[in-house]
Amino acid sequence: MIQPLHDIRVLDLSRVYAAPAGAMILGDLGADVIRIEPPGGSDSMRDWGPFLNGESTYYLSANRNKRSITIDLKSEEGKLLFFDLVEKSDIVIENFKAGTMKKLGINYEVLKEKKPGIIVCSVTGFGQTGPLSELPGFDPVIQAMSGLMDVTGNPQDVATKVGIPIADIITSVYVALSVVTAIRQRDMSGEGQYIDLSLLDVQVASMANVASAYLNTGMISERKGNQHNNVAPYQVFQTGDFAIMICAGNDGLFKKFAAALGHPEWGNDSRFITNNDRKKHENELVILIEEVLKTKNSDQWVDILSDAKVPVGRVNNIQQALDQEQVIARGGIENLLHEVGEVKLLASPLKHSGLNVRTRMAPPTLGQHNEEVLQELLQLKKKEVSILKENNVL
Template sequence: MQRPLENIRVLDFTRVLAGPYCTMLLADMGAEVIKIERPGEGDDTRQFGPFQNGESGYFVYLNRGKKSMALDLKNPHAIAAIKELVKESDVVIENFRPGVMKKLGLDYESLKELNPSLIYTSISGFGQYGPYSQRPAYDLVAQAMGGLTSITGHPEGPPTRSGASLGDMSAALYAVYGIMVALFHRERTGEGQYIDIAMTDSIIALLENNVMRYTVDNIVPVRIGSRHPISSPFDIYQAQDGYVVIAVANDSLFKKLVSVMKQPELAEDKRFHLDPLRTENETELKAIIEAWLSGYTVDEAVEIISEGGVPSSPILTIEDVCKDEHTKARNMLIEVDHPVAGSMRIPGNPVKLSQTPPIIREASPALGEHTAQVLTDVLNWDSKKLKALEEQEV
């Protein structure tokens, strides 16, 4: 089976999370991803825990299926070698602060002269232009500046970061989307192009109806805990031995819920018979639901509510998720064999394609493991030329 991105070569100058997650997804689909790392140190995440036999699980997960070249980007001979590789590549991706690649002579304007069909992607905190473009950023900054933090948490508490790095991960996904669109455009026209991805932009794009509530109704969304701002009951509720999620987003589902609660009269109650009224009287409705739930365990309540056709679930811990039969059935926890770490379980790929599914064949590379191989296979350099690079401390 030919993999979807087979014969697509990606030069990957990224590190930590957003960029490596993007290129990992490309590698899963068959792209040849050549990761350029600092000699002696490599990607920062090589030093991030947890560790297994001295190898970072963080790095193994994010860099599966890639090749590693260790090159000193401050060395002009390394830059010359990279420019030769650019001529033989399809995609370049980097997540330095804006301006760094230009100083190195590796910006899009310089490289497209060498390869006009090149697709060049930059991921940064605030993008390549705008008043904040030169500000440094991590995920926490992107979540805060994108508005997500202001609506996360409970009203009586402080603003809260999301439990996962959504700024990084959303930027990675939008970068993959941009690269796929650009590859399709190039297939039709032969033209390469530049892709500018900002973490803050990505967060804003995830805010969905929160933005429209302000632009249309001039309402500034605030922290409201786990409940939904415009639908009820849509929240986390207390049962006998823990918490139950109930998600009702229309009047039909509410009738189903009160039916399984054996309180069908609530569907005609003037406080609750329409969704906006239920949201307006959410506190009273939550008390009624939790009074009913007090007679059931979490498992009992979820079974009753779900069988009634209403979206409901327990709140699983990460341990629960990893052991869950559905996670196993969906192949969302896979094993990779690393030459040093040994067998390690990492998250799988959520994109399920019927004809060209993602294939994860290899674990992450050792630092510089493929430097000589890439220069030999891609550029046809001989041992004499490789020896010269070593002598030049490239």
């Protein structure tokens, strides 16, 4: 089956997570993604452990379905090589500090002169405009500035970041979406364009109901730990052994939940009939629920509540999460042959009836495809590639 981006080529100049993971999604959809770094490498993710036979598992998580070449873009010869590759490509993705592409002489205005249909996607912490545009942006800083940390964690504790680089991860999806949208527009107009993506823009836009509550009512949401600002019961509860998450998100679900716990009378209790009632009497309700839940273990309650169609799940660590039958049945993990041996990676979650999403290549080692790419796309001879290496262009 032909993949939707099989005829699209991406030059990925990016590092760390947000932009590289966005390019990876395009590779999952069939694009030929060529990762370009300087000869000595530039991605600090390669230095972040833990390691599998010397290869960073962090780096592996954002770079499947790519080829890797090295080019010194500060050298004139390297720049000319890059321009030749641009003419045979559709997309350039970069996440240098604002202004760096212009200093290198490879910014969008220069590239579109060489190929009018080129699409350039720039990913930065704060965007190309505004008073903070020249500052570096790291995921935890973005989480802090966006308001996300202020609504995460227990109310009595300091604000808490999310345990994964969530601003980077959400931005990576917007990278892929923006690029696919730009390709569609180019199909209609024949023109390329410049995409300016900011981690802060993305994370602020992702504040969803918290932002809407403030903008429309002035309500500033508070940290509630594992409870919810607006809904009850909607939190983590301790059972006889492990904790479980329960989301009785509406009045009908609450009645099912109460009945499953053996207390159908709660559904008609004036303190608990509506969600507003339950929020007003949340502390009382939580005490009643906790007393019942501690009488059985987590597996028993998950079975009972699942049978009652009440949303519930055990609070798993990563081992337990990846060992779940549901994750295995859906093909959530894949084994790939890598230069350092077999590696296990998370698979793309995209599953369409007419979409062939698959991992064709394991994440590449630095410069692994220098000869392959330059011979294939620029018709350079093996000796010419060797000379470029000797001159430290590659």
